[in-house]
Amino acid sequence: xxxxxxxxxxxxxxxxxxxxxxxxxxxxxxxxxxxxxxxxxxxxxxxxxxxxxxxxxxxxxxxxxxxxxxxxxxxxxxxxxxxxxxxxxxxxxxxxxxxxxxxxxxxxxxxxxxxxxxxxxxxxxxxxxxxxxxxxxxxxxxxxxxxxxxxxxxxxxxxxxxxxxxxxxxxxxxxxxxxxxxxxxxxxxxxxxxxxxxxxxxxxxxxxxxxxxxxxxxxxxxxxxxxxxxxxxxxxxxxxxxxxxxxxxxxxxxxxxxxxxxxxxxxxxxxxxxxxxxxxxxxxxxxxxxxxxxxxxxxxxxxxxxxxxxxxxxxxxxxxxxxxxxxxxxxxxxxxxxxxxxxxxxxxxxxxxxxxxxxxxxxxxxxxxxxxxxxxxxxxxxxxxxxxxxxxxxxxxxxxxxxxxxxxxxxxxxxxxxxxxxxxxxxxxxxxxxxxxxxxxxxxxxxxxxxxxxxxxxxxxxxxxxxxxxxxxxx
Numbered sequence: 001x002x003x004x005x006x007x008x009x010x011x012x013x014x015x016x017x018x019x020x021x022x023x024x025x026x027x028x029x030x031x032x033x034x035x036x037x038x039x040x041x042x043x044x045x046x047x048x049x050x051x052x053x054x055x056x057x058x059x060x061x062x063x064x065x066x067x068x069x070x071x072x073x074x075x076x077x078x079x080x081x082x083x084x085x086x087x088x089x090x091x092x093x094x095x096x097x098x099x100x101x102x103x104x105x106x107x108x109x110x111x112x113x114x115x116x117x118x119x120x121x122x123x124x125x126x127x128x129x130x131x132x133x134x135x136x137x138x139x140x141x142x143x144x145x146x147x148x149x150x151x152x153x154x155x156x157x158x159x160x161x162x163x164x165x166x167x168x169x170x171x172x173x174x175x176x177x178x179x180x181x182x183x184x185x186x187x188x189x190x191x192x193x194x195x196x197x198x199x200x201x202x203x204x205x206x207x208x209x210x211x212x213x214x215x216x217x218x219x220x221x222x223x224x225x226x227x228x229x230x231x232x233x234x235x236x237x238x239x240x241x242x243x244x245x246x247x248x249x250x251x252x253x254x255x256x257x258x259x260x261x262x263x264x265x266x267x268x269x270x271x272x273x274x275x276x277x278x279x280x281x282x283x284x285x286x287x288x289x290x291x292x293x294x295x296x297x298x299x300x301x302x303x304x305x306x307x308x309x310x311x312x313x314x315x316x317x318x319x320x321x322x323x324x325x326x327x328x329x330x331x332x333x334x335x336x337x338x339x340x341x342x343x344x345x346x347x348x349x350x351x352x353x354x355x356x357x358x359x360x361x362x363x364x365x366x367x368x369x370x371x372x373x374x375x376x377x378x379x380x381x382x383x384x385x386x387x388x389x390x391x392x393x394x395x396x397x398x399x400x401x402x403x404x405x406x407x408x409x410x411x412x413x414x415x416x417x418x419x420x421x422x423x424x425x426x427x428x429x430x431x432x433x434x435x436x437x438x439x440x441x442x443x444x445x446x447x448x449x450x451x452x453x454x455x456x457x458x459x460x461x462x463x464x465x466x467x468x469x470x471x472x473x474x475x
């Protein structure tokens with residue numbers, strides 16, 4: 001990717017950015033003296049802040065450094081994604097940067113770059129309603145990704161240990177396991193908070209104030225503000241954005257964590273046990289009375305201090321085993337609290353499989369199996385930490401029945417059905433009898449004759465991956 005664009009830095013500018021020996025001494029002295037307790041925590045913290053501020057004045061140059069941009073480019077290409085309002089696709093990005101990269105860099109450095117509006121897309125939610133996504137242009141995704149990489153270095157190390165969303169080395173599974181440990185420790189009630197349209201309601205001024213605590217380069221602050229105010233395009237019309245961070249941009253997850261880190265710090269200050277993944281937050285308490293008190297206090301903080309809106313209809317104080325967290329739920333068994341898949345997560349998987357195996361879905365069996373395998377692997381890998389042996393065995397049986405139904409529908413004619421059954425080892429007389437049946441597709445799919453012909457081994461030979469197979473391989 002050497003042709004992406006070349007950052008030419010004069011020897012003078014290189015020299016001016018090199019640290020002098022004496023500049024390094026405070027950090028070295030801090031490390032040595034902190035071990036022996038010479039410096040107080042307050043002095044160490046202040047020294048660290050001073051160093052961060054000094055290093056942050058050239059943050060924009062660090063963002064646009066070639067290595068960082070190449071890394072961002074690779075990430076954007078790997079994530080693919082749809083085109084923005086300009087119609088440029090990911091596969092056109094390299095050619096654009098080779099010819100226009102230097103000009104783009106200069107425009108950003110001079111403060112003249114203006115981000116384009118995001119393309120608004122509505123994604124249906126499983127439980128009804130829509131989620132509003134904003135798709136930036138490919139160029140803006142590249143710039144945002146480069147910014148996110150450097151800004152993460154500034155912010156991530158100070159985020160709460162109880163925050164798991166959109167952070168390197170952290171996952172939803174870790175959040176769920178931490179929640180299980182809290183429940184297992186006797187904190188059996190949960191304050192389950194639901195933020196109403198969180199990404200769409202973030203206050204820009206408050207967010208920029210929080211960002212500016214660590215970002216000293218005013219050019220970077222200006223660029224972040226420009227992205228927040230870029231607007232959205234829907235139906236060919238551009239609407240301004242006075243609040244919110246659009247879901248879909250590489251920078252948005254980090255900015256959302258910056259905002260909610262204030263909430264995390266408040267919970268830590270109050271000594272609460274909690275787990276947060278993006279805007280999903282569960283606070284664990286010992287009694288329902290304590291939970292109600294915590295709910296009242298945190299709602300007041302979120303709405304008064306952070307200018308966010310709590311959905312009171314979906315938020316609740318209840319037994320932890322009765323609530324859903326990131327698609328999981330909890331139960332008690334011998335040995336303590338355990339993790340399982342919430343029934344709604346199974347329902348969504350079943351609905352997806354039903355769509356792929358629909359009788360009216362005129363795709364080849366090979367394509368059906370390919371799409372099923374992709375869905376199964378993704379779903380099981382996400383829920384791998386849960387106990388679900390019995391449930392997925394039932395799901396596998398149901399799926400094979402669906403596939404048998406598809407085969408029976410594809411065979412259509414009586415002669416074709418009889419011929420295929422004979423080919424699969426069924427005696428001719430029995431094959432002719434079943435080929436003439438008037439039973440529904442779904443009923444015949446559960447018949448002994450199809451279980452003997454379209455066997456589990458047959459589907460395995462076709463390349464079908466079952467939930468059980470994937471689950472056993474990742475446990």
